[in-house]
Amino acid sequence: MVKVRGNQRSKSNHGYVCPRGHLSIGQMYDPDRIKVPMKRTNPKKGRGVDPKFVPISWDEALETVAEKMMELRRAGEPEKFMLMRGRYTYCRDVLYDAVPKIFGSPNNISHSALCAEAEKFGAYYTEGYWDYRDYDLENTKYVLLFGGDPLASNRQVPNAIHQWGKVMDQATIAVVDPRFSASASKAHEWLPVIPGQDGALAVAMAHVILTQGLWSREFVGDFQDGQNRFKAGQSVDEGLFDEKLTNGVVKWWNLELKDRTPEWAAGLCGIPAEQIVRVASGLAKAAPNCMVWMAPGAAMQPRGAYAAFAAHALNGLVGSVDSEGGTLQKMKAPYEHIPLYGDKFKPYIDEIAAKGGKHKKIDQRGTLEFPALASGKSGGGVVTNRAADGILNADPYDIKVAVGYWNNFTFSCTGAERWEKAMEKIPFFVHITTNPAEMTQYADIVLPAAFHKFERWGFVPSKFNRYSYISLQQPVVKPLWDVRIDETEISWLLAEKLKEKGFPNLYDYFHNEMVDLETGQKPTNSQEFALFTVKYMTQNMWDPAKNKDGDKFSGWSEFLAAGLWQSSQYPFKMNWGKWKTETKKFEFYSETLKKALTEHAEKNKATVDGVMEAAQYVARGEQAFIPHYEPPKIHGDEKEFPFVFIDNKNRLNREARSANLPNFHEFTKVGPGDVSHQDALKINPADARILGLKDGDTVKVISPVAEMTVTVALWEGVRPGTVNKSYGQGHWAYGKVAAADYHAAKPRGGNNNEILVADYDRLSGSTARHAVTRVKIVKA
Incomplete structure (x- = not known):
């Protein structure tokens, strides 16, 4: 391997990779990679404790893992098995979903909540979209960036780098960040907000847009007589406003915005009132070809969901949602999941698995204080970092066998010492990894993983620049060491061992369901299984009989050579009037959030106010259902920790x-x-x-x-x-x-x-x- 570049066919990254991509060659050839399976010979665990790893064969390693798992099934406690996922390809279905479900554990714990789940909250409870947004930089005239640095880190770095010069020429860029980021250095306005006060800034900007009459009439609607009644400090009769594609703009004003003046916000967020007015009005005057790019810096805070909610609501006020130059959802990338539910899946779930799978998850999602309201469902999301406390406190039970892959929670989770103690407590831990990470030091068995970019089969869907795509990962070099693909090969090899020990369900599932859709052949070894899984899950792209949109291929071989499938271009206003919210509108007063919070409260025999108190938010009553200002919650006394x-x-x-x-x-x-x-x-x-x-x-x-x-x-x-x-x-x-x-x-x-x-x-x-x-x- 001598060079990395972007796929030259790509309409998303324009054939380039960001600076990080060039580091992957050195990572693959890293001499410190784990080269063979290893086992721990020192039973003591802890930072600085030598595990005294010794090399073993794959057969011995998997034999040991399978036996430890079978001990749980013999004891009737498969729920005490835990699968921890870090990064992944979308072959994750196999190891992350199928293995624990068929074995009988609810404890598949993903890294997702370490990433940016709060960022998704704002989009879901306004427009019913639980995902990261795409942004039409090509046509924008104003970029208001809350807490992000797309030139340096985000999901769209190659596109942002490629487009930013054009954006600087045609648009105004304003960056809200207490740090002078790479993006701030290429902006026209820098707003160095006091940390935790992004929400105050966002609601003050909404106040400006309404009082100055700059909201989108096309998207939001207008007063019946055309007279602007949004005056600071004054309530408005809801009956005087005819809303079009939004819900609750006047209610939002009355409950929150009428008192959120720029002067009020300036005292909290440290941004001069005149700059707040200038940026808010500049954004609105560029509408609808403008965007509020809301990123983790503003959202991944205690109470950050409401800052995300408020920032994204600005897109609704100015009509930039699904608009040219604005924020976008995505085109469908129609990959196929492996069967995980229904008639195809049921035969592989025995009585032990069915019983074990009904237990609560170790990360305590869905409890009163951890609603985790992904996609509107109580406990629908993951609370990754809370799993450490679940393990330490054996709440709701103890974990006896754990497997982690492509993850390093002892380094990547806040309050990292908790994870060190948690990993010391787990009796048997398997780490599937490329390098001897911090988490590896607590492993009883270490399995060397194929390098994710160049030595494995997999695929990754994503989107930017108005295209959704499927990027195909394929072995382009011969693996350097005795490694296996984490999600597929290792799952297959483990299933073989479990079958030898009297539990054939997992093997039978893989063997019967993951057939080669070109030939009908069933997999007979781990390499075939890895390939067949990718072909199965991407059939909708490469099979001309299945492909209904985007790039067309004559079959698998052509798709393999291309390495990339791309959708047709995202059409503007695709979701106008049919948002996936309770009202089918863009919600400033979120009936979608009201329903989710109410259901969570009823599930936990509480009130919505009780939920807000337990989850440590300030809002009570109807304020919980609207974008509003929540004061920051920062640990440490200011006098001692300045x-x-x-x-x-x-x-x-x-x-x-x-x-x-x-x-x-x-x-x-x-x-x-x-x-x-x-x-x-x-x-x-x-x-x-x-x-x-x-x-x-x-x-x-x-x-x-x-x-x-x-x-x-x-x-x-x-x-x-x-x-x-x-x-x-x-x-x-x-x-x-x-x-x-x-x-x-x-x-x-x-x-x-x-x-x-x-x-x-x-x-x-x-x-x-x-x-x-x-x-x-x-x-x-």
Whole structure:
């Protein structure tokens, strides 16, 4: 492998990859990769404890795993098996869904709530869309970016980099972020908001748009006599306004917006009132060819769901939803799931599995204080980080056997020490991984995974630039080591072992259902199973008899050569008048949220106000159903911990997996304010003078839960009263470059997740990474 580039046919990434893509070659050839299966010979577990791994065969490894799983079934407690998923391809159906369901456990726990679930909350409870949005940068005239940095980190980096110069020429860009991000450096307006106050800024902008009469008449409607009655501090008669494609704009005004003036917001969010007015009116005057790009920085906060709700509601006010130059949903990428329900699936679920699958999940989703209202369902989402507490407290029961793949929760979850203790407690843990990550140090069996980009079968659906697509992963090099594909090959090999031990259900399911749809052949080995699974799930793209939209192929071979299927282009206004909400309208007063909260309350024998109190929100009554301001909840007394800690993702950070590459450390400086070969704590020079700090000083960053030692970098791009450090360093495992001393478990730099307090946006289940923790700085 000598070069990586984007698929040259792609209408989404324009044939390019972002800077991270070029690091994947070094990752595949990383000499510290796990090369063969291993078993632990030291029963003691903990940070700094040598597992004393020894190499074993795949047969011995899988024999050991299967026996531990069968012990649970013999005891009638399969629910005590846990499957933890990190990143994935959409062959996830096999390992993440089929294995635990057929075995009999409800505990398939995904990483999703570590990512950006709160961001989805705003779109779902306004327009019925639980997913990330696409953005029409090609035609936009105004970009208002809340808490994101699409030039450096997001799901659309190649497209954003490709389009941004054009956007700067044709549009106004305003970035809301306490940190001067890469995107802020290419913007016309920077709004360095006080952390946690994004919601105040959003509702004040809504106030401006309404009082200035700048809302979209086409989308929202108007007063019957055409006279604007939205006056600061004054309620409005709902009967005087004729709404078109929205629900509850006047009710929203009366319950929340009438008092949310720019002057009120300025005192909270630190943005001058005149700038709030200028940006809000500029956005609305560019409508409908404008967008409010709402990202994790504004949403992944305690109570962040309502900031996401408020920010996305601005798109409804100006009619930029599903509009040219605005925010978009996606075209269907019609891949096929493997059978996981219904008549095809039932024969493989025995009595033990049926009983085990009815138990509660270990992450406590759907409980009174953790609604996790994904797609409107109580407990419909995951509360990933809460699983550590479930394990530690044996609530609702203890976990005895766990498997993790493509994950590293002991590093990537806030309050990381909790996960270290949780992993010490699990009696038997299997880690499927490429590198010896922090989580691997707690494993009893380690299984080496094929490298995800170049050594495996899989596929990934996504969208941007108005196209949905299916990107096909295929083995383009011969695997370097004795590795297997995590989601498919290992599942098959484990099923074979379970069959030998008297549990054939999983093997029979794979063998009977995952046939080659071209030949009708049933899989006879793990390699065939991996290939047949991808062909099965992507048939709607490559089979001309099934393909109803987008790229056309004559068969599998042509699709394989292309490596990519793309939809037709997203048509504007596709969802106008048929939103998947309770009212079929874009909801400012969300009947969809009202129904979800009411059902969650009834399930837990409580009231909606009781839910809001237990889930630690301030709103009561009808305010719970509208976008509104929630005061921030930041851990640490301000007098003792005077700085709010700001986390961001380094431009070269592939979810902390880049850190074992020398060129990651050499080029860390490409991140604004960052310094090569340092784990830099960026602090405003004004604050540094007060503390007597200068560039290059070594300091301790101390939070209410932990501390770390890093190097000071003075930088005017961070708001006074805050400090900022890029996520990605602080590994005490993963490899000889990532860690300062791998064998001694000595970290290189600091892991942000160790000092961040474990808290949540409970309505979505999302981990809170932003506006959650205060720190103090002392010289080391």
